[in-house]
Amino acid sequence: MRLLGVITFTAVAAYAIQLTPTLKWAFVLIAMLPVSLHNRSVLSADGAALSYALVVTALCFNGVQRSGGAWERSIWMTLCALSKQPQLVFVLLELMRLRVTRLHRWWRSLALVIVPSFVLSPLWVWAVSAEIAAWRLLESEIHPREHFDPLWKLAYMWQHPLHFPKAAWTAVTVWGDRLWQELIGILGWQDILLEPWIYVLLSISLVLVCLQKLDLTNGLRSRVAVITGLALFGYVVTVYLIFFITYTPLDVDHVRGVQGRYFVIALPIAAIFLASLANVDLPRRVVGGTAIAASLLSGTASVLTLINAHW
Numbered sequence: 001m002r003l004l005g006v007i008t009f010t011a012v013a014a015y016a017i018q019l020t021p022t023l024k025w026a027f028v029l030i031a032m033l034p035v036s037l038h039n040r041s042v043l044s045a046d047g048a049a050l051s052y053a054l055v056v057t058a059l060c061f062n063g064v065q066r067s068g069g070a071w072e073r074s075i076w077m078t079l080c081a082l083s084k085q086p087q088l089v090f091v092l093l094e095l096m097r098l099r100v101t102r103l104h105r106w107w108r109s110l111a112l113v114i115v116p117s118f119v120l121s122p123l124w125v126w127a128v129s130a131e132i133a134a135w136r137l138l139e140s141e142i143h144p145r146e147h148f149d150p151l152w153k154l155a156y157m158w159q160h161p162l163h164f165p166k167a168a169w170t171a172v173t174v175w176g177d178r179l180w181q182e183l184i185g186i187l188g189w190q191d192i193l194l195e196p197w198i199y200v201l202l203s204i205s206l207v208l209v210c211l212q213k214l215d216l217t218n219g220l221r222s223r224v225a226v227i228t229g230l231a232l233f234g235y236v237v238t239v240y241l242i243f244f245i246t247y248t249p250l251d252v253d254h255v256r257g258v259q260g261r262y263f264v265i266a267l268p269i270a271a272i273f274l275a276s277l278a279n280v281d282l283p284r285r286v287v288g289g290t291a292i293a294a295s296l297l298s299g300t301a302s303v304l305t306l307i308n309a310h311w
Helices: 002-019 024-032 034-041 045-062 070-083 085-096 100-105 107-140 150-159 163-173 179-185 196-208 218-247 260-278 284-310
Strands: none
Touching: 002 024, 002 034, 002 045, 024 034, 024 045, 024 196, 024 260, 024 284, 034 045, 034 179, 034 260, 034 284, 045 070, 045 085, 045 260, 070 085, 070 107, 085 107, 085 218, 085 260, 150 163, 150 218, 163 218, 179 196, 179 260, 196 260, 196 284, 218 260
16 A cells, blocks of 8 residues: 555656646655655555645646646645645635636636535545544543534634634744754654754755746736745645644643644645745756755655664
8 A cells, every 4th residue: 555655646746747837846856855755655645635736736837828627627626625624725726827807707617626625625524534533632632522623613713813823823933843844854753853954955955946937927927926825825824723723722822733744735836936936047957956966865865764763
């Protein structure tokens, strides 16, 4: 099953790299980060979630200048939303393709892409995982039962609108010291760290591979920047919101349970956002060489670190 997962989701990531009109090397490096390699090789939804996110981002980005099939985007968007619930925010990327003034002409295509995700994702959670997750929490927690009831918690948030923003801010500023390391890759059960210099080199490489000019007019580039910025911010907020509603008691001052590995899924959007803002074009050899070197570093460091930790 692990081998099948590696082969399948690596092929899906390769399909996304083929689809995206630019930033191909950025997609390569994101797919080859230690956390990405690890997630594809274990029995987890995270490997599938990143691969689907790469395809959805590439399809919507490709559609900025080229028309594409709504059915294909609908299928991949639905798979993306089913793999991880915060990825419902990715439906915003569909707006990269469409001008707001022309939405009335494209509403059927837009509905075909968006509606299945909004209908099937909540049904999937309710049918498959909601009851099990609630049972696990109630078995292990001493806090009141209603603290983990989504409907009760939403009603509480309506009456106390500042509780969640404060808890999220505390989680980022006080408890978020390992978030970036976890996004690059802390392997095993979040207990096997890479060497510090590896995190530094991979972080610099991630920025460098995003420094490419997009073949877009200024107007289109501005629209892409706005939509990807909103999607990126929305994804981060949604991750914290879900963990606040379902996993955080009211007497805890921060949102519990958020790990940096959840945000690797948003890196393709972040790459497009950074490229659309910077509008700087590094030589292709520099970008390609950086992506290849960083990918080799990721793979080698992951294997050696896991070998040293277990043997």
